[in-house]
Amino acid sequence: MEARTLVAVCVLLLVAGGVQPESSCKLKAKFNLSGYKDTEKKKVIVGGMFPVHYRLVSSDSNTSTVPTSSACEGFNFRTFRWTQTMLFAIDEINRSDRLLPNTDLGYVIYDSCFTISKAVEGTLTYLTGQDEAVPNYRCGTGAPLAALVGAGGSDLSIATARILGLYYFPQVSYESSCSVLESRFQFPTFLRTIPSDIHQSKAMAQLVLHFGWTWVGTIAAEDDYGKYGIKAFKDEVEAAGVCVSFSETLPKVHSPQAILRIVETIKASTAKIIVVFSSDVDLRPLALELQNHNITNRTWIASEAWVTSALIALPELQPVLGGTLGFGIQRAKIPGLREHLLNIDPYDNPLTEEFWETAFNCTLYYGRALRSAAGSLWVSGNDSAPRASPVGPGGMCTGRESVESLNNTYSDVSQLRFTYSVYKAVYAVAEALHQLEHCKPGKGPFVNNSCADITNFEPWQLMYYLKNLRFNVPHTGEYIFFNDGEVNGLYDIINWQRNADGSVSFVHVGSYNSTAPPEDRMTIDNKSITWNSHHQEAPRSVCSESCQPGTRKGIRQGEPVCCFDCIPCADGEISNTTDSRECIQCSEDYWSNANRDTCVPKIIEFLDYGEALGITLIAIAAFGALVTILVTVVFLMHVNTPLGRVNDPALSVGLLFSLMVTFLSSVLFLGKPQPWSCMASQVALALGFALCLSCIMAKSALLMLRARALKSSKPSKSAKREGESGKAAEPSATADADGDSLRPGHQRAMAVVFTLVQVVACTVWLVLMPPQPVKNTAAQNIKIILECNQGSIEFICAVFGYDIALALLAFAFAFSARKLQDHFSEAKCITFGMLVFFIVWISFVPAYLSTRGKFMVAVQIFAILASSFGLLACIFLPKCYVLLLKPERNTEEIVRPRAKPRDTSAAGTSASLASEATATTVSTVSVDE
Numbered sequence: 004m005e006a007r008t009l010v011a012v013c014v015l016l017l018v019a020g021g022v023q024p025e026s027s028c029k030l031k032a033k034f035n036l037s038g039y040k041d042t043e044k045k046k047v048i049v050g051g052m053f054p055v056h057y058r059l060v061s062s063d064s065n066t067s068t069v070p071t072s073s074a075c076e077g078f079n080f081r082t083f084r085w086t087q088t089m090l091f092a093i094d095e096i097n098r099s100d101r102l103l104p105n106t107d108l109g110y111v112i113y114d115s116c117f118t119i120s121k122a123v124e125g126t127l128t129y130l131t132g133q134d135e136a137v138p139n140y141r142c143g144t145g146a147p148l149a150a151l152v153g154a155g156g157s158d159l160s161i162a163t164a165r166i167l168g169l170y171y172f173p174q175v176s177y178e179s180s181c182s183v184l185e186s187r188f189q190f191p192t193f194l195r196t197i198p199s200d201i202h203q204s205k206a207m208a209q210l211v212l213h214f215g216w217t218w219v220g221t222i223a224a225e226d227d228y229g230k231y232g233i234k235a236f237k238d239e240v241e242a243a244g245v246c247v248s249f250s251e252t253l254p255k256v257h258s259p260q261a262i263l264r265i266v267e268t269i270k271a272s273t274a275k276i277i278v279v280f281s282s283d284v285d286l287r288p289l290a291l292e293l294q295n296h297n298i299t300n301r302t303w304i305a306s307e308a309w310v311t312s313a314l315i316a317l318p319e320l321q322p323v324l325g326g327t328l329g330f331g332i333q334r335a336k337i338p339g340l341r342e343h344l345l346n347i348d349p350y351d352n353p354l355t356e357e358f359w360e361t362a363f364n365c366t367l368y369y370g371r372a373l374r375s376a377a378g379s380l381w382v383s384g385n386d387s388a389p390r391a392s393p394v395g396p397g398g399m400c401t402g403r404e405s406v407e408s409l410n411n412t413y414s415d416v417s418q419l420r421f422t423y424s425v426y427k428a429v430y431a432v433a434e435a436l437h438q439l440e441h442c443k444p445g446k447g448p449f450v451n452n453s454c455a456d457i458t459n460f461e462p463w464q465l466m467y468y469l470k471n472l473r474f475n476v477p478h479t480g481e482y483i484f485f486n487d488g489e490v491n492g493l494y495d496i497i498n499w500q501r502n503a504d505g506s507v508s509f510v511h512v513g514s515y516n517s518t519a520p521p522e523d524r525m526t527i528d529n530k531s532i533t534w535n536s537h538h539q540e541a542p543r544s545v546c547s548e549s550c551q552p553g554t555r556k557g558i559r560q561g562e563p564v565c566c567f568d569c570i571p572c573a574d575g576e577i578s579n580t581t582d583s584r585e586c587i588q589c590s591e592d593y594w595s596n597a598n599r600d601t602c603v604p605k606i607i608e609f610l611d612y613g614e615a616l617g618i619t620l621i622a623i624a625a626f627g628a629l630v631t632i633l634v635t636v637v638f639l640m641h642v643n644t645p646l647g648r649v650n651d652p653a654l655s656v657g658l659l660f661s662l663m664v665t666f667l668s669s670v671l672f673l674g675k676p677q678p679w680s681c682m683a684s685q686v687a688l689a690l691g692f693a694l695c696l697s698c699i700m701a702k703s704a705l706l707m708l709r710a711r712a713l714k715s716s717k718p719s720k721s722a723k724r725e726g727e728s729g730k731a732a733e734p735s736a737t738a739d740a741d742g743d744s745l746r747p748g749h750q751r752a753m754a755v756v757f758t759l760v761q762v763v764a765c766t767v768w769l770v771l772m773p774p775q776p777v778k779n780t781a782a783q784n785i786k787i788i789l790e791c792n793q794g795s796i797e798f799i800c801a802v803f804g805y806d807i808a809l810a811l812l813a814f815a816f817a818f819s820a821r822k823l824q825d826h827f828s829e830a831k832c833i834t835f836g837m838l839v840f841f842i843v844w845i846s847f848v849p850a851y852l853s854t855r856g857k858f859m860v861a862v863q864i865f866a867i868l869a870s871s872f873g874l875l876a877c878i879f880l881p882k883c884y885v886l887l888l889k890p891e892r893n894t895e896e897i898v899r900p901r902a903k904p905r906d907t908s909a910a911g912t913s914a915s916l917a918s919e920a921t922a923t924t925v926s927t928v929s930v931d932e
Contacts, residue, residue, distance in 0.1 A: 034072050034124045034127075034128055035071055035072045035073065035074050036072075036113050036114065036121070036124060036125055036128060037055075037075070037113070037114050037353055037354055038051075038086075038111070038112040038113040038114050038125075038354065039051075039086070039090060039110060039111075039112040039352055039354070040110070040111050040112070041109050041110055042109040042110075042111065042145055042146060043109075044107070045107050045108060045109025045145075045146045046106045046107055046108070046109075046146050046457060046458060047106060047108055047109065047146050047147060047148075047149045047436055047457065048108075048109045048110065048111055048145070048146045048147065048148050048149060049093065049108055049109070049110050049111075049148075049149045049150060049152065049429070049432055049433075050110070050111050050112070050113075050129045050148060050149075050150065050151040050152065050153070051086070051089045051110060051111070051112035051113070051151070051152045051153055052112070052113050052114075052115045052122060052125050052126075052151060052152070052153030052154035052155060052159070052163070053082050053083075053085050053086045053089075053112065053113075053114065053115065053153060053155060054079065054082050054114070054115045054116060054117035054155040054156065054159070054284075055075070055078065055079055055082050055083050055086060055114040055115075055116070055354060056075035056076055056077050056078060056079060056114060056116045056117065057075075057076070057077030057078075057079060057116075057117055057284050058075070058076060058077050058116065058117060058118065058284075059073040059074070059075060059076070059116055059118055059120075059121070060073050060074045060075065060076045061073070072120070072121070072124055075114055075116035075121070078357055078358065078361045079117075079284075079314070080313070080358070080361075080362070080411055080412045080413040081283075081312060081313060081314065081412045081413070081421075082155070083354070083358055083413060084344060084412070084413050084414075084422055085177070085421060085422055085425045086112060086354070087343065087344055087347065088337070088340060088422045088425045088426055088429075089110070089112060089152060089425055089429050090110070090112075090343075091337075091339070091340055091343040091344075091426075092425070092426050092429035092430060092433075093108050093110050093429060094343075095339070095477075096108055096429070096430070096433045102430075102433055102434065102437050103433055103436060103437050103440065105440070106436065106440060106457060108149075108433065108436075109146055111129055113125030113128070113129065114354065115153065115154050115155050115159050117155065117156065117159075117282075117284060118159075119158055119159055119162045122153075122154045122155070122159040122160075122162050122163050123162050123163065123166065125154070125163075126151070126154070126162075126163045126166050126167065127166070129148065129151065130148070130166075130167075130170070130172070132145075132148075146458075147458065147459060147460055148172070148462070149173070149432055149436055149465055150172070150173035150174065150175055150432045150435075150462075150465060150469070151163065151167060151172070151173070151174045151175070152174075152175050152176075152177065152425065152428045152429055152432065153174070153176065153177070154174075154176070154179075155178055155179070156178060156179060156226065156228060156282060156308075157178075157179040157180060157181030157183075157184065157226065157227050157228035158181075158226040158227050158228065159179070160174070160176045160178075160179035160181075160184060160193070161179075161181065161183065161184065161190075161227055164184065164189075164190040164192070164193040165189070165190070167192055167193075168189070168190055168191050168192050168193070170462060171191065171192050171462055171463040171466060172192055172462040172466075173192050173194065173432070173435075173462060173465055173466045173469050174192055174193050174194065175194050175195065175196065175428040175431055175432055175469070176193065176194070176195040176196070176197065176428070177195070177196055177197060177421060177424040177425040177427070177428045178197060178308070178421055178424065179195060179197070179228075180195070180197050180198060180199060180200045180203065180228065180232075180307065180308075181199075181200055181227045181228045181231050181232065182199050182200045182201045182204075182231045182232070182235060183227055183231050184199070185199055185201070185488075185489065187487060187488065192462070192466055193488055194431070194469055194470075194485050194488040194489075195428075195488065195489070195490070196424045196427040196428045196431065196483070196490060197307075197332055197421075197424050197490070198332065198489070198490055198491065198492035198493065198494070198517070199489055199492070200228070200231060200232040200235060200280075200306075201235055201492075202491075202492025202494070202515075202517040203232065203306060203307060203330050203492065203494065204232055204233075204235035204236040204238075204239060205235070205239055205492075205517070206330050206492070206494055206515040206517075206524075206525065207236050207239075207278060207304055207306075207330065208236055208239030208240045208243065208245075209239075209515070209524065209525050210304065210328065210496070210525065210527075211240055211245060211276065211278070211304070212240070212243055212245070213525065213527065214541045215541075215543075216245065216275075216276045216543075216544040216545070217244065217245050217246060217544070217545050217546070217565045218245075218246055218248055218273065218274045218275075218276070218544045218545050218546040218565055219240070219245060219246075219247060219248060219274050219276040219277065219278055219304075219544060220247065220248045220249045220250070220251075220268075220269065220272055220274040220276070220277045220278070221233050221236065221237065221247055221249070221250045221251070221277070221278045221279075221280075222250075222251045222252075222253060222265065222277060222278070222279045222280075222281065222286075222289070223250075223251075223252055223253065223279075223280045223281060224252070224253045224255070224280065224281035224282060224285040224286075225252045225253055225254055225255045225285075226255060226285075228280065228281075228282070228308070229252070229253070229280045229281050229285075232280035232306060233250070233278070233280045236278060236280070237250075244564070244565070245565070246546060246563035246564060246565030246566070247563070248272045248273065248274035248546070248563075249268050249269075249272050249274070251264075251265045251268055253265070253281050253285045253286065253288075253289060254285075255285065257288055262288050262289055262292050263292065265289060266289070266292050266293060266296055266298065269293070269298060269301070270296065270298060273546065274544055274546075275300065275301055275302060275542045275543065275544035276301075276302050276304060276542070276544040277301055277302070277303050277304065278303075278304040279303060279304065279305060279306060279309070280306045280308075281306065281308065281309060282308045282309060283308065283309035283312035283314040283315045284314065286309050286315060287314055287315060290315055290320050290323060290324060291320075293323045294319065294320055294322070294323050297322070298323060299322050299323060299535065300535060300536055300542075301323075301535065302326055302327070302328065302534060302535055302536075302542055302544075303324055303326075303327040303328070303329075303535075304327075304328055304329060305327050305328070305329025305330070305497075306329065306330065307329070307330050307331050307332050307420070307494070309329075310327070310329030310330065310331045310497050310509075311331050311418045311420055311497065311509050312412075313411070313412030313415070314412075316499060316507040316509070317507070318501075318505040318506055318507065321499075321501055321505075321507065324499065324535075325499055325500075325501060325533075325535045326498065326499060326500075326532075326533055326534045326535035326536070327498070327499040327535075328496065328497070328498055328499075328512075328532070329496075329497050330494040330495070330496060330497070330515065331418075331420050331494060331495045331497045331509070332420045332421070332423075332424060332493070332494060332495075333420065333423065333481070333493050333494075333495065334418055334419050334420045334423060334495065335419055335423040335426075335476075335478070335479040335481070336416070336419065336478070336479075337416070337419055337422070337423065337426055337478060338478055340416055340419070340422070340426075341414065341416045344406070344413060344414050344416070345406045345407050345414060347359075347406060349367060349400065349402045349404075350367070350402065358413070359400060359402070359404070360400065362404075362406070362409055362411065362413070363400055363404045363409075365398060365399060365400035365404075366398070366399055366400060367399075367400045367402065368399065417509075418509055423479075426476070427476055427481075427483060430474070430476060430477065431469065431472060431474070431483060431485075432469070434472055434474040435465055435468035435469045435472055436457065436465065436468075438468045438472075439454075439455050439457060439460060439464065439465055439468050440457040442454035442455065448467055449464065449467075469485065470485060470487075470488070472484060472485060491516075491517055491518050492515070492516070492517030492518075493514075493515070493516055493517070494514065494515040495511050495513075495514055496511070496512050496513035496514060496515065496525075496527055497509045497510065497511060497512070498510045498512045498531070498532050498533060499533075500533045501533075510531065510533075512527060512528050512531045512532050513525065513526050513527030513528060514526055529541065545565065546562075546563065546565040546566040546567075547565065547566050547567050547568070547569075548569075549581050549582050550567070550569035550578075550581065550582050550583065551569070551581060552577075552578055552579050552580060552581065552583070552598070552599075552600035553571060553572055553577065553578060553598045553599035553600040554569040554570060554571050554572060554578060554583070554599070555569070555570055555572060555578050555583050555584060555585055555586050556568075556569065556570075556582060556583070556584050557569070557570040571599060572586035572595065572599040573586065574594075574595060574784050574785075575588060575589050575594055575595055575784055576588050576589065576595055576599065577589060577595045577596075577599050577600055577601060577602055578599065578600065579600050579601065586599075587602075589602035590602065591780055592604060592605055592778075592780075592787060593605060594784060594785045605780070605785060605786055605787045606785060606786045606787070607786070607787050607789060608783075608786045608787065608788050608789065608856045608857055609674070609675050609676060609788070609789040609790070609857055609860075610672070610673050610674075610857035610860040610861060610864075611673070611674060611675070611857075612673050612674050616857070616861055617673050617674075620669065620670075620673065620861065620864050620865070620868070621670055621673065623868050624666050624667065624669045624670050624864070624868060625666075627662075627666035627868055627871055627872055627875070628663050628666040628667050630875065631659055631662050631663040631666060631875060632663065634659060634875065634879050634883060635656065635659045635660075635663075637883055637886055637887065638652070638655060638656070638659065638879070638882070638883075638886075639656070641886045641893070644886070644893045645893055645894055645895050646882055646885055646886060646893045647886070649829065650702050650705055650706070650829060651701075651702070651705075651747040651750050651751070653747065653751055654698045654701055654702055654747075654750055654751065654754060655698075655702075655879075657694060657698045657751075657754060658694075658695055658698040658699060658702075658874075658878070659875075659879070660694070661691050661692070661694035661695035661698065662691075662695055662871050662874060662875050664687060664690070664691035664694070664695075665687075665688065665691040665692060665695065665867055665870075665871045666867075666868065666871050667687075668683075668684060668687035668688045668691050668867065669688075669864040669867045669868055671683050671684035671687060672684050672860050672863060672864050673860070673864075675776075675789055676776035676777075676789050676790060676791050677776060678773075678775055678776060680776075680791075681773075681774040681775060681776055681791035681792075682769055682773050682774055684791070685774055685791070685793070685799070685802075686765045686768075686769065688867065689761060689764075689765055689802045689803060689806060690758070690761055690762060690765060692806045692809075692810075693757065693758050693760075693761035693762075693805065693806055693809065694754070694758045695874065696757075696806060696809035696810050696813055697753065697754040697755075697757035697758045697809060698754045699813040699817075699833060699836070699837070699874075699878075700753065700754075700757065700809055700812050700813035700816060701750035701751070701753045701754045702750070702829070702833065703812075703813050703814075703815075703816030703817040703820065703830070703833055704750070704753065704816050705750060706816065706817065706820035706829060706830045706833070707816040707817070707819045707820045707830075709820070710819065710820040710822060710830070711819075757809060760805065761802065761805055761806070764798075764801060764802050764805060765802060767798070768794070768795070768798040768799075768802060771795070771798070772794035772795040772798060773794050774791045774792060774793050774794045775791070775792050775794060776789060776790070776791055776792070777789075777790060777791070777792040782855045782856065783855055783856060786856060788855070788856045788857070790859075790860070810837060810840060810841070813833070813837055814834065814837035814838075814841070817830050817833035817834040817837060818834050818837075821834050828881075832877050832878050832881055833877070833878060835877045836873060836874045836876075836877030836878045837874075839870070839873030839874070839876075839877055840870045840873055840874060843866055843869045843870040843873060844866060844870060846866075847862065847863070847865075847866035850862045850866075851863060851866075
């Protein structure tokens with residue numbers, strides 16, 4: 004808007020007073036520019052801009068005098084070589100018979116001093132055609148302007164491209180790689196012969212991932228080049244899981260405090276890899292400070308702006324920066340360039356003079372005086388402005404010093420990368436001018452198929468040819484074309500290695516091609532790389548070491564995701580990959596191994612017949628069954644004796660049979676559970692104990708009734724007198740009648756009925772909800788316990804609760820008859836047997852509940868065997884003892900009940916007590932009816 008207003012004012016003034024724009028429409032400023040200029044008798048002028056100096060000279064800000072822009076200081080041999088390369092390329096083109104044979108190119112080249120303000124000054128001066136800028140006016144005369152080659156760093160090109168874009172004036176950059184310059188909306192006329200940093204950022208990210216580095220630091224220059232380059236790099240690596248340990252910014256204006264802060268950050272960080280997006284000028288102060296602090300054992304990843312810079316690649320910096328890896332743009336050999344560089348005339352130009360004085364540390368006073376006298380000194384702006392001219396102890400220069408002997412970066416043509424980019428940029432402008440000049444009338448690209456005039460063309464017309472340019476670079480044959488102003492991302496991967504003389508060698512160890520498939524873009528020879536650690540293997544740079552299989556990453560609160568703890572997987576979970584974020588749950592039939600990296604089948608556990616415990620239990624059960632059979636045989640052999648006939652022999656046989664069933668039923672609990680074994684074991688046990696306890700209860704009932712009958716029978720007075728005189732008393736008829744009221748048939752019926760009740764209950768259980776084999780995975784994590792599911796807790800409680808009820812009744816009956824006195828005391832035997840039964844099963848409950856797996860089955864079998872042995876021993880062992888060892892006692896007397904002896908404190912003798920016991924004897928022998 005301001006520019007349009009200024010134009011309008013100028014037009015009004017011109018119309019009103021006929022005043023020339025040169026005299027009235029100026030924004031006056033005193034520019035202090037240095038460079039090269041050759042415009043006389045030239046058909047087309049090509050502009051150039053190079054950062055020949057590092058910085059501006061500090062100037063007085065006093066406004067009492069006419070302000071003049073600052074001069075430059077800090078001569079840069081590398082960028083001066085770029086300047087000479089443009090001069091060499093233009094001279095080569097002017098001498099060419101193929102390219103622009105009828106056109107001589109002139110040039111206007113300015114020093115941007117690596118600062119935006121100087122770049123803008125040079126741009127305005129170049130556009131207006133004179134030493135003072137007149138916005139919107141071309142005040143100079145002579146040949147038309149073709150394009151600007153420059154302006155050096157990305158910040159400089161961004162500033163100049165915004166100005167040049169207003170006029171649609173072409174700009175071809177050789178060094179500005181910042182990705183923001185890709186925007187054709189903001190920079191419509193910007194082109195470059197160097198790849199965009201988008202490609203370089205991706206290449207750096209792929210390099211970091213290639214070596215497995217997950218913990219890196221980043222340093223960027225405080226400009227658009229550093230800011231956008233490092234941002235693109237971070238986006239790439241963070242998406243791949245790499246973390247940034249620190250991110251620092253290099254100041255554009257030298258600040259010792261800022262540099263020290265960055266040094267302390269590097270020292271404190273555990274990151275061994277540092278990525279730097281910066282120019283060599285901005286990085287140099289940090290590199291020197293790192294050398295002062297002796298910070299080594301870091302690997303630096305360099306951007307193309309400093310990877311081959313002699314300003315940084317110094318022998319004294321090798322302990323700090325040795326082994327650097329970086330990406331350099333393509334290099335080439337340019338025939339004749341070295342000769343041009345060596346044959347430079349020290350009196351040709353102020354920049355050449357300064358180069359000579361700086362390179363040889365002397366002063367060219369004589370040459371300066373000659374130029375002043377001849378009027379050949381060309382310095383834009385105020386000649387009196389200060390300019391850095393180092394005066395060394397060497398005295399006067401002769402002008403005949405040998406440039407070849409310098410052996411510095413100026414004459415070193417072994418790494419022509421940016422130099423080659425300058426060469427390509429100049430030839431791109433020349434090729435576009437050639438096509439514009441040789442346009443055939445009627446076949447042109449403009450309105451009505453017209454062509455542009457090489458002597459008077461508009462910048463936008465040349466821009467058309469540049470955008471559609473296709474050509475091969477001389478000497479190298481590289482095919483150049485602009486894809487919307489951009490070129491393909493082709494890089495060499497460079498490694499800094501020390502030579503025998505201590506100098507730095509830039510060794511090519513790989514390449515990157517952005518146009519290749521993703522998996523083939525980067526090729527690198529790891530073995531040819533020399534690392535700063537002097538090890539053959541690449542350094543490791545991780546915040547936390549990788550989590551091995553069997554562990555998972557545990558994020559540390561408040562820290563990057565690359566900083567983590569390795570947490571072992573829980574039981575039943577595994578991780579079979581490195582750096583697993585989660586553990587995988589094993590399936591139901593599997594469990595994690597000791598290393599937690601593989602799911603293995605769970606141990607299947609059941610009490611097998613073949614193992615030691617199973618064999619032992621089978622042997623005990625078989626022994627019990629065998630003993631029961633032997634007892635049965637002994638009993639049957641003596642069934643007709645008084646002791647064999649006592650209390651219904653059929654019940655005794657049934658009791659022995661049931662005990663044999665319980666012994667054998669315990670074997671059914673062994674082995675792998677099957678549907679039939681689960682049902683058979685539980686039912687056999689329930690029915691065996693039901694029959695056993697029913698028989699015992701029937702026996703106990705008879706004993707209880709006779710004990711009551713004997714107790715209710717009281718001897719008469721005559722019987723007492725007879726007892727006192729030694730005569731036996733007759734047994735009571737009532738006692739005999741009460742005792743014999745429960746006949747053997749009744750006892751058997753009781754045993755059968757109570758057993759049938761259990762049979763019915765078991766049948767219903769088996770029909771409705773039978774026991775089934777199941778896999779118990781909850782009892783023990785690492786095992787699958789094969790066991791029998793009882794089907795219904797109600798049924799199993801009812802079935803075995805019924806057995807407990809029978810046991811309680813049998814015990815109650817036997818306990819009430821315990822005072823029935825005879826020489827055999829069967830009631831006491833049953834009472835002791837039932838006590839053993841209860842003790843075993845009461846002890847069984849806590850033991851059963853406290854065990855798992857096959858030992859539960861073992862405890863259950865042990866309880867069955869122990870209770871069965873207890874009943875067998877307590878009830879039948881006394882009988883077998885008499886039958887086998889004391890047959891003389893197997894008489895009627897042994898089974899006759901007798902009253903309990905009275906208290907001996909009463910009057911009487913032992914003889915009278917014996918006679919009383921004999922007198923009250925009642926036969927207890929039962930005979931089947």
